Amino acid sequence: MGKMTLEELRKLRETKKSEMIQRDSEGKSAQIIIGMGTCGIAAGVKDAFDAFLDELNSHGVQDTKITQTGCMGLCFSEPTVEVAVPGMPRVVYGNVDGAVARRIVREHIIGKALVSDHIFDKPAADIIK
Amino acid sequence: MHATICDLITDLVQNSIEAAATEITLRVEQSKAKLGIVIADNGKGMDAATLEKAKDPFWTDGLKHKHRKVGLGLPFLFQTAEATGGVARIVSEAGIGTTVTLDLDPAHVDLPAFGNFATTATALMGYGFDGNLVIERRAGGKGYAVARNELAEALGGLDDAGGMGLLKRFFEENEKEINQGSN
Numbered sequence: 001m002g003k004m005t006l007e008e009l010r011k012l013r014e015t016k017k018s019e020m021i022q023r024d025s026e027g028k029s030a031q032i033i034i035g036m037g038t039c040g041i042a043a044g045v046k047d048a049f050d051a052f053l054d055e056l057n058s059h060g061v062q063d064t065k066i067t068q069t070g071c072m073g074l075c076f077s078e079p080t081v082e083v084a085v086p087g088m089p090r091v092v093y094g095n096v097d098g099a100v101a102r103r104i105v106r107e108h109i110i111g112k113a114l115v116s117d118h119i120f121d122k123p124a125a126d127i128i129k
Numbered sequence: 130m131h132a133t134i135c136d137l138i139t140d141l142v143q144n145s146i147e148a149a150a151t152e153i154t155l156r157v158e159q160s161k162a163k164l165g166i167v168i169a170d171n172g173k174g175m176d177a178a179t180l181e182k183a184k185d186p187f188w189t190d191g192l193k194h195k196h197r198k199v200g201l202g203l204p205f206l207f208q209t210a211e212a213t214g215g216v217a218r219i220v221s222e223a224g225i226g227t228t229v230t231l232d233l234d235p236a237h238v239d240l241p242a243f244g245n246f247a248t249t250a251t252a253l254m255g256y257g258f259d260g261n262l263v264i265e266r267r268a269g270g271k272g273y274a275v276a277r278n279e280l281a282e283a284l285g286g287l288d289d290a291g292g293m294g295l296l297k298r299f300f301e302e303n304e305k306e307i308n309q310g311s312n
Binding site (some may be wrong): 003004006009010012013016017029036037038041042044046048049051052054056057061062063064065066067068070128 | 303
């Protein structure tokens with residue numbers, strides 16, 4: 001098979017979408033905000049990014065929003081990731097490597113339980129206005 | 130310096146996004162003799178004095194983090210070039226935009242690993258901003274080019290796990306195709 005074209009990408013998306021509409025009954029979707037500042041990048045946040053994508057897709061969770069932001073002011077605990085699941089408190093996780101990212105998907109996004117040993121509360125005071 | 134060339138690329142493209150660019154071009158060309166990277170944007174640009182200061186790791190414009198005194202993005206760029214016999218250039222004009230060029234020797238022993246371009250491209254395309262990013266990629270005489278606008282249209286958005294998973298597959302397959310037989 002040659003390289004994938006935009007047309008093939010569009011078709012795959014349509015197929016996946018029709019599968020998703022059947023499954024998506026909960027309404028609001030979860031959000032994962034990944035800190036991709038210089039500090040996050042240097043701490044290996046790409047491993048977490050890859051792990052989030054892989055774990056979500058392997059569990060068929062397609063509606064979770066994945067967004068990226070700069071430094072959250074917690075450079076000492078990079079990679080940092082903020083997770084918002086409807087009906088649960090927003091939390092910032094620190095030291096999120098690939099394995100922790102997979103745990104966040106399984107335990108927090110799917111299992112609706114916080115991954116307590118990686119919680120870093122909220123962004124640093126000088127970042128929150 | 131960053132652990133991989135792809136990490137450095139991510140950092141530099143984010144500079145363009147943060148400079149409020151609406152058109153960004155990232156070109157990454159690999160051959161046996163050269164690894165060439167160009168990041169061109171139409172963002173807010175810098176005057177000569179600001180650009181000179183931005184090369185100092187202990188200088189930042191102070192807008193993002195009020196009390197901080199470090200800015201490591203451009204210092205990492207020049208450090209990578211200087212440590213590996215490469216050349217880094219920045220041409221910038223206030224109000225017009227910035228072009229960063231990095232030419233590296235792929236055979237230099239101190240050159241960081243290239244890294245995973247498919248992940249890098251997926252993350253950059255998924256970075257939420259109001260603009261277009263064109264990625265032009267060449268390796269071993271083959272190549273592909275794709276624009277963020279086209280991908281957003283094909284996927285109906287670039288921020289959910291399903292779409293991002295497909296996006297990564299798109300880049301992985303294109304990377305595989307151009308890297309076949311070139312290494």
